Amino acid sequence: MQLISGFSRFLRSGWLKPVAPALTAAIFAVAGTHSMAQSLFSPAIRVNQDIVTWYELEQRLQFLNVLGLPGSSEADVRDALIDAKLRQQVMREAGVQAAPEAVQLGIDEFASRGQLSSEQFLQLLGESGVDPETVRDYIADQLAWRDYISSRYLSQARPTEDEIDRALGQTGGGGLQVLLSEIIIPVNQQTVAQTELLAQEISRLEGVDAFSAAAAQYSAAATRDQGGRLDWLNITDLPPALQPVILGLQNGEVTDPISLPNAVALFQMRGLREVATSAAPISKLDYAIYYIPGGRNADALSQATSLKEEIDTCDDLYGIAKDQPPEVLERIDAAPSEVPRDVAVELAKLDRNEVSTNLTRNNGQTLMFLMLCNRTRDLGENTSRADVANALAQQRLTAFAESLVEQLRADAIIVQE
Known part of the structure; x- marks a missing residue:
């Protein structure tokens, strides 16, 4: 469960997918797994004193599949609806519910992502068999749960000034690190429009597996073989302009497409942690660029591989570039804000004297x-x-929410039909 990211990313999707006949048959098969003598409004799941009806189960399946969202198998939907009932029980006791105007704003924003009015959006869903109340209930649950968790735990979740200092790496006592996946898509004048459309599609992906599959298929970075997965990075090693963008992500969220020279980049957040080692911000970056003709063809990449084996430090490149035109080698010492964004992103992944050929x-x-x-x-x-x-x-807050739901599940009486 993703407390805040689930709703924010859900609003960003903006895509309605037609329901294939096979999918429709599968959904109605779910409703048909209980006795035909029973009503769609009979219990499919009992969660303490509340029930999930077969109709609710069928509606959630239809809703997620029409939108093409993940977690749309029957098992996933059952788990999600159990969690929803547990959340609702806690919120009912606390007297917390979403205001109707907030729910309507959520529907309005949701619809606007697909350039639709709320009426058009609900009508399209209705034509696929999704009741408007299913949409309202889903959004109301997300909004109310966000408010409940915030009111219950925000005072505990707020970091102290010392904790912020440590996360910034300013006291020598700690730092903030991010675990990212990346997709770098090359672009030229002939492929700009196509690449922009592809990048927009990728930015709407949900889940680590979907992003990794896209990285393996489309990314030109060396990390494509690992599904785009990067190791932990100090947040202060990233370009200054990118840091707030990354920190604004929740786990599983993907950035909007980021324009780079000759490429478009997307990053997915996979984790955030505080560490005990210091990672003070960078004031200067010293780096070298040796230019090899041929781009990413086999000969140029082979030459780069051989060069890696020949040198140990940046100073060794001066010997390689000897007797060649001066423009073949650049040695640059610059503030992070002065470094081109694509170069800064690559440098963030490197240790001293390491090389990138991306x-x-x-x-x-x-x-x-x-x-x-x-x-x-x-x-x-x-x-x-x-x-x-x-x-x-x-x-x-996300950790508190997940822990609370796990506790509620452990204490609940759950009976599935």
């Missing part, structure tokens, strides 16, 4: 042999304290 220039015709020479850190605040505080609080 980037190109000259419309893809020149391969960049990019090497990190050194990072200089200081105690500046490139990352907003408010961004870090919000990210930590949201992470903790």
